[in-house]
Amino acid sequence: MELVIIRHGIAEEREDFAKKGQEDYFRPLTLKGRKKMQKVAIQLRDVVKEFDLIVSSPLTRARQTAEILSQIYFETKVVEAPELVPGSPPQAFLKWIRIQAKTLKRIAIVGHEPHLSSFASYMLTGKDESFIDLKKSGIIGLEVESFQTAEAGGAQLLYAVPPKFLID
Template sequence: MEIYLVRHAEAVEQAEGLEDSTRWLTKKGRKAMQKAASRLHKKRVRPDQIITSPLTRAVQTAELLMAEVGSHAELSADSRLAPESTADQVVELLHSRQKLKSIMLVGHEPLLSQTAALLLGKEQVAGLGKGSCLCLEPRLKPGKPARFLWLAPAGGKLISSVKKVLVPVQ
């Protein structure tokens, strides 16, 4: 199974009277996500399922991804991808879908980088920028950490070196 962890694109800033859960993507965020999704399409990313946080900005990001890479995929929302969730809950979600060939999870920081660190068996992983996609491959043997495949930062070149995404222990 390939796991794609995608952070939502740029959203409007938090403001008085605006619920965090209803913050929507900015015009710049939409445009950047469309470009990022197009690059993923060219990389032949085709998830079997896209699961998103139920927050507006994540759902909108997932819809933009669906248009480029997931037209055949099932799209759903899961509260285990909401900002207040834990990496253990996200891993539980992944285990419940382990028969899929590939899955894309759209969510928030720091939850996604915490999940990546847990899957990779690392203490910490650098945070994902808005609109970035991290690709991992779980190992078949239980207890073995996942394998880093690549990181596609929004608007940047593909990173295939795990050393560039790990945070050095101080």
């Protein structure tokens, strides 16, 4: 089973968006972020042919990134998981995977830093300390024996790709 972890694309600057009086939750991708993510998704499709499901943080920028992936992956269903919001413990999303993805073979996960690199590190080592730096629109591929029995420290790293290797 494969987990493809994808950080959201380039979003509006936090400080600039805050000046508009809106919560960070609603901060969207920039036009540049959308275009870059489309290019990344197209290149990713050459390597990863399909997803059974795309799971997104409910925050706007992650959801927009997931929708771009869904368009490139022929309308693959997108679901939101509150366990992917920044600050959630990695154990929470692992529990979500065991319950919600137990019969799937490959899922894409779209979210934020440092949550995603913490989750990947947790899955690789079983420890709550991150050692990965995931760039915006970056991708990490992990393999687990089964989503239903996935456990911390039980994943293997398949690849870690910064966006510049896919589109520059």
